Amino acid sequence: MSRWFKFPDDTINDPTLQRLPGEKFKAWVNLLCIASKHSGALPPVTDLAFLLRLGEDKIAALLDEFVDKGLLDAIEGEPMSYAPHDWKARQYADGTAAERAKRHRDKKRDGNGRVTRDERGATVAVTALEQNRREKNRAAAVTPLIEVTDEDSLAAWDAYGCDTQGKPFPRNRRGGWCFPSKWPPGHQAEVHAIAVSRGGA
Secondary structure, eight states: OOOOOOOOGGGGGOHHHHTSOHHHHHHHHHHHHHHHHTTTOOOOHHHHHHHHTOOHHHHHHHHHHHHHTTSEEEEOSSSOEEEETTHHHHTOOOHHHHHHHHHHHHHTBOTTSOBEEEETTEEEEOOHHHHHHHHHHHHHHSOOOEEEOSHHHHHHHHHHHHHHHSSOOOOOTTSOEEESSSSOTTOHHHHHHHHHHHHHO
């Protein structure tokens, strides 16, 4: 899982960093990423060499240069280790913001641990399972339409439209229109009569 760390936007005005050659600036940013993954301290040189795909001698020289420039702090011990300068001060965690976010999430949960949301002053529990069921019900409620193009069916739909809406249905480029069924409600007898008349013709 990725972690985030704070990177000051004033880096653009930091002469020490801005005067670094491109490859060294890239190495500096990569060292910050590695420090973030290791709680602010850099791992041993052998690990850094693997992570940065550089030789141990190049890593050692890079670390010494960054210490000289005040970008890294050397931490005494065996073996010597390093940390970005003022890492803890720059990466402070706003405990109050985290606590506020937790309180907000807790208020939005009901007694069963489900996340809730407000709708017109009422708290309604919404689970992923319930949301999925709602989506399926909505999908099932949508009746698929078919394109009707034959004149007899269109005439029946137009008559139905005139009866129910006071006007016939429009036509698309192909001269038809989309309906939930080939025939409007209550026209089964008419369909049968047309079929019989065509059969007798």
